Amino acid sequence: MPVSSQFQVYNASAGSGKTFTLVKEYLRILLSTKDSFRFQNILAITFTNKAAAEMKERVLKSLQDFSEGNEKALLSILETEIKLPQDVLKIRAKLVLNSILQNYSAFNITTIDSFTHRLIRSFAFDLGLSMNFDVEMDSGALLDEAVDVLISKIGEDKDLTQVLIDYSLDKTDDDKSWDISNDLKDFANILLNENHVSNLRLIENKSIEDFSKLKKQLKKEIATIQKELTEIGKQGLEIIETTGLDPKDFYRSMLPTHFLNLAFDLTKAKFFDQSKLKDRIDEHNFYAKSKSEDIKATIESILPSLLELYSNAEKLYQKDVLNNLVLKSLIPLAVLKQINSSLQEIKDQNNIRLISEFNQLISDKIKDEPAPFIYERIGEKFKYYFIDEMQDTSQFQWQNLIPLIENALVSESISGDKGSLMLVGDAKQAIYRWRGGKAEQFIDLYQEEKQDPFSISKEVKNLDTNYRSCAEIIEFNNQFFTHISDFLGSESYKELYINGNHQEKTEKNGGYVQLSFVEIEKADKEKALAFPKQVFSIIQKLDPSFKKRDICVLVRTRKQGMEVSDYLASMNISIVSSETLLLKNNEGIDFIINILVSIQFPEKKDAMANALYFIGKSNSKAIHQFINDRIHLENNTIFQSLLDIGFEFDQYEFSSLPFYDGLEYLLRSFKLVHGIDVFIQSFLDFVLEYEQKRGFGLNDFLEHWERKQNSLSVSVPEGQDAVKIMTIHKSKGLEFPVVIFPYDLDIYREVKPKIWYDGLGSKDFLGFESSLIDFSKKVSYIDEIGTKAYNKRREELELDNLNLLYVALTRPVEQLYIISQKNGKEKELEEATSYAHLFIDFLKNNSKDTAWSEEEIVYHFGNSKRTNLETEDTEEYNLIMPEKFISSSWKNQNISIVANSSKLWDSENEVAIDYGNLVHEILSKIKTFNEVNEVIEKYLFEGFLDSERALELEEIINSIVNHPLLKGYYKEGIAIINEQEMISQDKLIQIPDRLVVEDGKMTILDYKTGKPHKKYEVQLQNYALTLSNMGYDVERKILVYIDTQISVNFVL
Amino acid sequence: MQSFLSRVISEVLKKSEGKVQNKIFVLPSQRACVFLKNELIEQLSKASFLPKIISIENFVQEIATISQIDSVQLLFEFYSVYKSQTAENDLESFDTFTQWASIVLQDFNEVDRHLIDSKDLFVYLRDINRLNNWSPNTELSKNYFRFFEKLHIYYEAFYEYLVSKKIGYQGLIYREAEGNMQHYMKTNQGKEIVLVGFNALNRAEEHIFQELLQNGFASIYWDADESYMSGTTETGVFLRKYKREWAYFQKNPFNWVENHLNGEEKSINIIGAPKNVSQLKYVGELLDKQESFQKMAVVLADESLLSLALNSLPRKVDKINITMGFSLQEIPLSNLFNNIFKLYLNQEKLGLVEKKLFYFKDVINVMNHPSFVMLSPTTFDVNSILGKSNFIFLSLKQLNKLFGVEKEQLEIITVLFGIEKYEPEELIKVFIKIIQWIKLKVVGVEKEQVYRFYTVFQQLQVLNEKFGHLKSIKALYQFFNQLVRNEKLSFQGEPLQGLQLMGMLETRAIDFENVIITSMNEGVLPASKSDNSFIPLDVKNHFGLPTYREKDAIFSYHFYRLMHRAKNIYFIYNTERDVFGTGEKSRFLTQLEVNRKDVVHTVLGANIEMNPTELKVIPKSESLLKSLEELARKGVSPSSLATYINNPVDFYYQKILKIREVDEVEETVAVNTMGTVIHETLEQLYAPYIGKHLTKDILKKMITQSEELIVSNFQIVYVNGDISKGKNKLIFEVSKKYLNRFLRLELEEIIKGKEIKIIALEQKLSSQLEIEGLNFPVTIRGIVDRIDTVDGRLRILDYKTGMVKESDLRMPDFSVMKEGYKYTKALQVMLYVHLYRSNTNVDVSNVMEAGIISFKNLNRGFLKMNFGEGYKRDYEISNERMEDFISELKLILKEIFNSEIPFQENPDKAF
């Protein structure tokens, strides 16, 4: 039994039992020691919360199963690996399980984000962050705000004003929108993405002036180059002319035309692969073979000078392309720093941090601290590391962990234990590049020749059995992905797909793959429905033994998801989706918002009209009358008018309630909920969260809603019997019996792509080294660097989108349905630009019945009849259906808010009573006369008194404690019982204000406010009765009336 | 089953033969005191003084004879001490100070409660620094330890200061109490203390308790379960320790360890539900199924869900007691103060303090607040008044002019917007003044709310008078927030009957038969492990200070203890995790599932009903038809036709219901303002030349005039707006550029030799159309921006500041016109032609072109109506085409006025 290396790298293709392996290794570390607390030294990092939860659960479950003797297979693997008898392991498992459950906080299986967050919190003070910052997830809205702030500064700062106005006017000249906010917002996004950090650092210290200078220079150069190109064109034409050649003597007049264009219409001049000319030049093919020798000779004679002109022009063109690209994004880049500082301000003001800045903060400020110091600060020392989904880890994330891990790997505990690291990943499933995920880090790790990040050498293992899917699916994916690996431009990426697709099968036989194509050329509306319709028909035709919840529809975008959910819902198929069921599409919620808008902005009558329509629509005939009669009235009058039809809503009542309360009141008033309505409930959750986090009232809420409404969807529990609809990204790590994957995808399409061009340094760009420019084919014309960058980006796009496809197609257990598209031209694999091309090319190379043919639109692999019927029920829990939605006002429950303290509050005619009450209260705090001062001071500090009133009260109280008749009861050295509770014979509680016992005799004192009254005397008599029942000798009963004057009354 | 407290009382009564007067019952919480007292009254059989029943916190204060001050006052005091101990130039402002100071105070608290020798602690901290001497010794770690050295100084000074004033925080009081035990016992001879229901004790408590017990001054009752008195569970970690370590228990029994958890049958239900609302609504459903609510508790582990819980109680629940309160923050009135704070904070942020100007949005928020509205003697439509005035920034004077119609109103506004100096004291005065006004208008609960705010400001005022630390409004705001968050309005209920709605901590020592606990999630129960502290974990361990482990153990005890005598238990947790993974189902539930076989775990499902969106339909009733007829008489404009085509319901709103768009303050020049300015300017520029041919000189002159005109037009159209800043500046520059480019293009045309003659500008036109099936004619009216001739050819021009593309004016077939918004530009142009034609009787064929100048698309020049099919161009407006157009137009009009066709929402509307 070889000892596992301290540093293991696992290559885990889809379905290869990655979690199983992780859990097994985790358990191995736990159980190979006597110390049942070793789990405290393990940090396991997963990509999602869900994965963390699953891993936790599986560890606990395994331990429980071991200790109860319910599990054999895994245990026997561990038995051989740890080389300890099962009995011992069982006992250990039990102990470990107990230790974990009893010290659960130290059970660190967590996401990288949580870990990072914790790190930042531990160092918040050192980093100068506020100690109680909130983390904001929605950074987009903040950026928008930051850009708006920047724009609002136009007119203040001179340089800034100049560049922004020029920028806007430049855009106007090109008939682009003058509104520059969107351009700036697009750019500002890079502030949130760690992919850009290193480049941004390069331009960090450039001033706006530097940018302006560069802009000026570029504009000048662009003009000069245009002139030079025109000049070259003219020269070329002249040379040809002087020889007397006819342009047609040249091969297709190409060369002459080129010069003509240069001379007269630069936009038509083509370089590089924009036309065939370049190829011809490379082939030295300038004239038809059939031309006379004479002509050929003449052409040859002028060729050297023409070609020189050509290559000069080409160089100029390259420069021109670069100049234009740089110029175009120069200004947004120039103000990026300002946007960033606005952003910073906004964050400080709201005491929030963005999750996206954590990694960078750690990298800048914490990473290089000594590892023991970091460990001490976070309060835990990890020795064993597990990292899952390594391929999606970003550069910062990984770099930040390296020092901690290195420390764990090299340091040795007293017992000689060394730390370890296990990395698991699959570069084929890297789909988070846009978020900073860097698959190449992982690829580098398992390539032998690459240098290791640690002083310990690694051991690479491949997991090559697919435990998830049925045979047909594995087979299909193996073949399909191996085949299309040729599509990938990069050799190392290609290798991934070749090596990674020899997955072994298990005994899960059968399975089914169907690949179908829809033809789309109809009108807009139909087009949107084409795929959803197919999805529906597939669901209809599924083997009836599948339940709805066995089905998952995978989509690329939320928009597609919504199309599918809308259609399926309209066909009465129940669906669940946390991404596509938007709250704002719900009628009831729309109504609520309209009412809220009407309350906040009474002049916005259209909101009220919408609300009235909603209320009155059931009686459609009279709807106009209904709205028209009311719309121009005041809100509250409108609401009152609704009383007749059973809606009782009072705007004033609404405004006086706490916000959440108000919303429920609104729901009740308009009878909006009948049964359980997940939309309304989710909306209420949103309201509640709003109130807890911000709570600035209606106006602010409406703004908040405005910002969020497009992303708010219902939250639904899992386990419903309904078709799931989710994006591929969400589906990562999951599996489903049936997967339907509709829609095609354009592999190279990006929204406003940009790329950093790093080659400015060697050119004359006033010290600028790199710039973010629009990404297009043009980038490849610039130079070597441009070409490389261009190709690299294309290769990455290819990999990323193939990965996405890989993730999608490897989710199913039993059946996979792909709905692709037949879109006109077919393309060779190398030229493919969409998934459809890949599928078609794959089919073309298939044999027999699954070979591509123009007519056939459905292709089958395997049998759609279900064979494995052992339905693993994914349901762990029973589902219960709630029946009621209870919303009721708490005021119905005999609950009210205590309104005692304000009773003491003065208002003109209550002065006397209030003084009295306050005096009363203060007296109860006083034992002897010399405590008066202290007590009053305390009231003063707690805000119950202002200093003026404190003085007055002090005087009154002093006049009581020093009152000639009372003085004796406030002296020192007598037994005092203040506000002593007692119960009478019949269990009534009585509280005399002050009992004084001197020489065995008792005096009862009770303070009263206002005028003397008989009932007080009765009360005092009752006190006396109880006290004498208790055996006291009650000598005197005194009533002290505190009014404008103090009067003392002895009760007989 | 007898509750723990009841058993304690029986036992004590039995032992003391009913004499309890000299007892002092000490309990963990105030709530427990109430229950114990009730139990006692129940069991007492004759008249008697009630013994003192007191919470441990108050008890300790009594021993120490030091009174506890609240956290706000504490910070003020601390800052004074800090100032006296810090060099002038190292001094941090009060608001930055409070950031870390509140955490430092927590650490001091712990250090004192656990009787740690502060010198040891701080020396130790310094020494591990030396010892480890981490290489590289980074700036960060050096700062960190330097900070500790300073902390030591602050600690000593602060402690001394507080003791001398006989005030303190909890920890200090504990430490002092521990030192004062001898004295206490001497002065309280004859008292018998009964310690009831404790679990985790800090070291001071341990010492105090042991001292009392050893001296025969006290007896103690625990509520422990066999299941955790042996073994290693965290639940019993404290109790096991006391039993093992206290000398007292060498001779005395450890009362009581019972066997509830494993010895009795319980029904335990774990229920998962997404988020909060469904959890609490399900609680409502559970309650609705109950017969009685005696001995029943709903425990909100997350107390912030109170208002949700209160809205989810079934009617059936008639008696209820609530031991939590609404925080003042939730009261709408607090928003008024927030808004006022914002008003002044933004003043500072926008640099308007000197000028004493207010940002209009802040003004609206303040003046629209219900409480402010209540104060105003007159009601205003603030939005539209400000909208008309269009001030972005307002001064007191302007506000008075706009709103100060009455003396009273004037006074309110002057107080609110007229603080003399930008200082916290001034603002506090404003608040207090406002409160006093509001007070006169409210009664009952609302008065209570107002009062509570009053005390908040009162307190701030007193503190600041005394200390003067609050130097900025920002700092004041910070404290205001802290205070309103902590201040709670409590509920009046039935303290001992019916349903108990409580937080977890209040359940201490109390028993229920039926228990529902919500938010059973990690991070709530137990709370998350991030404890705010500057003392590293290792150091805490070394000194025996509590860490998250101890906190977890405390929660664990609370949790299991509540199950002791409960029969039916529902644990409800949130199934949705938050981003950082908190929100996992509580470990305690996992423990139950692993360790017990009688746990039923379910998850709430939900039917998702998706109603396909219904489109609005408004049938044309009699009265609606009447309005339509009137509309026909008054006239339909091209733009309202466009509205109809885009969305008939909008047309209905605007033309029938007459809902107009309202004036709002234009913070930035809105696009239509820009349009108006450009239109106006063009009219003014060209007006002198109506009927004339344009020349180079004329255009050059216009170019020079244009800038000035734009400026003045902006001033007219965009009243009170400032165009020298922000987006407005941008728009202003763009408008200039647009005009300039337009005029230059026109100039070029002239230079090229075109003859342009202006015929008319802003020409108002109308005409009537008879429509088959309607017994009244329909008037069409519109204003044509410009009519001219170019080289003798008549042109009808419409200016648009937005983007219009050539394709928008391509109309080979008029039947598409009613299909969508995209064709309405062509419709408008054609309508102008029609209006012109019917007013002048010109034969349009061959002498006329019509189109649009789009300022966003000036490079394309004059965009003409194009009737060509496919890629062909055909600009000819023939009579025949006009006839086609009119018959299509009539179809649209017919639809509008058709009584059978309702106004129906267009699902594909453009906006």
Ligand code: SF4
């Ligand atoms: S941790 Fe909980 S139980 Fe312990 S003293 Fe604080 S509040 Fe009481």
